[in-house]
Amino acid sequence: MFAHAHAYEPFMGRWSRRLAPQFVEFAGVQAGESVLDVGSGTGALAAVVVDMVPRAQVIGVDAAPAYLATARMRAPKGVRFMIGDAEALDFADDTFQRSLSLLSLNFVRDPARAVAEQVRVTQPGGVVAGAVWDYGDGMKMLRIFWEEAVAIDPKAAACDERTMPLSRHLQLSTLWLSQGLLAVGERPLEIEQRFHSFDDFWLPFLGGQGPAGTYVASLSENARNALRERLRLRLFDGERETPFVMSARAWAVKGYVPARR
Numbered sequence: 001m002f003a004h005a006h007a008y009e010p011f012m013g014r015w016s017r018r019l020a021p022q023f024v025e026f027a028g029v030q031a032g033e034s035v036l037d038v039g040s041g042t043g044a045l046a047a048v049v050v051d052m053v054p055r056a057q058v059i060g061v062d063a064a065p066a067y068l069a070t071a072r073m074r075a076p077k078g079v080r081f082m083i084g085d086a087e088a089l090d091f092a093d094d095t096f097q098r099s100l101s102l103l104s105l106n107f108v109r110d111p112a113r114a115v116a117e118q119v120r121v122t123q124p125g126g127v128v129a130g131a132v133w134d135y136g137d138g139m140k141m142l143r144i145f146w147e148e149a150v151a152i153d154p155k156a157a158a159c160d161e162r163t164m165p166l167s168r169h170l171q172l173s174t175l176w177l178s179q180g181l182l183a184v185g186e187r188p189l190e191i192e193q194r195f196h197s198f199d200d201f202w203l204p205f206l207g208g209q210g211p212a213g214t215y216v217a218s219l220s221e222n223a224r225n226a227l228r229e230r231l232r233l234r235l236f237d238g239e240r241e242t243p244f245v246m247s248a249r250a251w252a253v254k255g256y257v258p259a260r261r
Contacts, residue, residue, distance in 0.1 A: 039104025138249025
């Protein structure tokens with residue numbers, strides 16, 4: 001679903017890069033801390049951590065070799081990346097002071113297992129933090145896309161990301177509490193993304209990324225063109241195309257690792 005790093009960047013990568021600074025601040029990463037980035041993708045979060053936090057040491061883990069190759073090419077000092085499984089992290093207990101997961105837990109087979117692993121490898125008193133897009137109402141780019149897709153093809157509703165796990169308010173908190181984390185807090189993180197033109201909005205959907213890209217790739221040329229024109233009308237209502245801005249909201253959660261028994 002997310003096979004090609006070059007296609008991911010203009011589709012969702014630019015959103016994650018905008019969200020990452022808010023998430024790092026929310027997670028409270030401190031100078032000199034050891035940080036695990038689970039589901040590190042193309043390395044946006046790891047790069048922001050070392051840019052914002054002096055002497056932070058970050059290890060990024062991802063299951064996709066293509067993403068890791070891109071991340072390694074861009075890796076700043078203080079960051080290294082390795083292939084790995086979020087549900088079976090290859091680290092000893094109590095290795096990190098903070099464990100972060102940005103926009104990836106909803107794609108894990110067993111999110112509870114993945115969070116349990118983050119808790120295991122994080123030191124007592126350390127922080128485990130995560131964030132997932134609000135696919136139901138908060139991610140306007142995808143909401144508009146699916147509304148128009150379903151209007152043309154009702155069967156598209158089965159692919160709509162509004163049903164994504166962990167994307168609704170308090171779902172992340174419930175998961176964090178179930179794993180024994182303490183002082184759990186959740187709040188929205190909100191950003192805006194500027195699009196220079198309709199093509200800037202539309203063309204990334206053709207890269208086959210995520211459920212929306214997969215759906216577009218499954219369409220015939222005529223159906224794809226019909227969806228494109230419906231989206232153009234939705235965005236500009238027949239007026240001249242001009243740059244525009246869309247908002248996005250993610251739910252972010254953090255909690256503290258308790259003392260070991």
